[in-house]
Amino acid sequence: MSILAEAAVALGYGLASALVPVVNSEAYAVVAGHRGGQAIIAVVALALGQTAGKLLLFESARRGSGQLAQKIAQRSGAGRAAARAARWTEPIRRWLSRRRTALPTVLVSAAVGVPPLAVVSVAAGTTGLRRGEFAVACLLGRATRFALLALPALLA
Template sequence: MLMWLALSLGMGIASALIPIIVLEAYVLAVVLAQPQLPWWAMGLVVAVGQVAGKLLYFYAGRGDITLPKFLRRERDPERPKGKWSVRVDRFREVCARRPGWSYSVMLLSATASVPPYAAIAVIAGVARVSLLNFVSACLIGRFARFAALAAAPALVSGWLL
């Protein structure tokens, strides 16, 4: 059982970094193949892996991680700000004034992936959302998502039998 949880932690991290990995399919496959695995443990381990992986996106958005040259734009200080720079600045202000709103958006994204969770991880970094708010909202949301998914086969089989 411990091996499956360790593998699931790794898959959570990998899926956070490589968007083509469908973690939901992996979770369902594992809980169907290993019914003795507790649903809450699977949900927790996968959530921790996902949030750990998305922290790289968050830190990249904040500018704490130096991206390769082809992914960054050098800004000319003499050039006036463009409309996107102005919008990002305005968004930062809204997030600073209304932390409950930004927390709710991150929680919704982590749970339902609307707006997309990968995008929210970067945007939260750009908006300078606090690390505690980012991690707590994402852990709660990701746990709810994957724990429900891990519990679904047992719930459905109980209803059908």
């Protein structure tokens, strides 16, 4: 596959995996490492696609945060599901609302996966975190994650 085709496929796959949870970008990174040659291009394009998808979630939450807050308030009486969601979202929103913990939270989530990056993306959109800072932290974390997954296969 040519370099341009590899980059386009990896970018599209990264975007799809950011929005559809069953599409696994980590598996794509490992396969790219096994194929060798253009693994770096695949990793960077995959990270760019993931970041673009997470920015869509971020912006959706930012623009609809008033409506989102109303829906959460309405459903807060829904019982166990609401309690479980609150256990994840409230600490994350607290971390993201503080300037000194917001970027490390996004970076760790993007690199490690805990807390889930999809949850962090939506929560970050409602807290006032700057779009550019979110994008850079997300891109660095994702690129690091995918490079570390592709590296053993590339070296084997």
